[in-house]
Amino acid sequence: MIKPLRIKKTTLILGLVIVTILSSSFSKKENSSSIYDENCVRPTQLSTVLTLEECERIINVPFTGSSFIGFKEAVGFKESRNRYHIVNKFGYMGKYQFGKSTLRRLKIYNVENFLRNPEQQERAFMALCSLNKHILRNDIKRSVGKKINGFEITESGILAAAHLGGAGNVKKFLRSGGNTNFSDAFGSSIQYYMKKFSGFDVSSIEASKNPLI
Incomplete structure (x- = not known):
């Protein structure tokens, strides 16, 4: 009775650790790649940066x-x-x-x-x-x-x-x-x-x- 419970608890903890690591990694990647300058290239000044969503909205007039x-x-x-x-x-x-x-x-x-x-x-x-x-x-x-x-x-x-x-x-x-x-x-x-x-x-x-x- 106790052994299966330990396995489930260990698996749950391991799963939470993996999710946390992946979330952190994704967050860092998103933060480093979602800020662009006015030409959608990379940051210049804080007042000029654009988000990835804004860059993706750039279409023909x-x-x-x-x-x-x-x-x-x-x-x-x-x-x-x-x-x-x-x-x-x-x-x-x-x-x-x-x-x-x-x-x-x-x-x-x-x-x-x-x-x-x-x-x-x-x-x-x-x-x-x-x-x-x-x-x-x-x-x-x-x-x-x-x-x-x-x-x-x-x-x-x-x-x-x-x-x-x-x-x-x-x-x-x-x-x-x-x-x-x-x-x-x-x-x-x-x-x-x-x-x-x-x-x-x-x-x-x-x-x-x-x-x-």
Whole structure:
């Protein structure tokens, strides 16, 4: 009577030990492999890491049409895969990868709050488009419909390129006939953005010297 009970108790204890070891091993493996940076590679800063689930959710940007909504979602996907909370290794933040100087120009000073506030990020993108449209209004009139380096210039392409490299660099590109072609730290160029984001309807964006957030 006693012997079988001892065997069962020993087996139970052994089983619990094995389960504990396996659980601990799995937990360590999960902790070491489920944290990634903004490119789903490996940790950088605590504010930029992603979980495995978030990385697995990264898919192609959904079709949202050629309206301004389609434009901003396409730009957001290119910049950050439409993730509001990330900061890249150069310090550019959020869905649209804003730099601190651009945020200050839009009178946004609380970076931590900005990263936690998708609505503010969307308003900031619209405001920047509105500001760039004002700055580039004459270049838009002169250049839209013309071809540079074999592709047609569109208003949405101009605004996307301005988001990448600033309105000043877009002016240099257009006024040099495409000979002055700024590229960012990742190698994306003014010309590339003009081509990639051409053909969207951004007529709903009103040019403004002092856009409100």
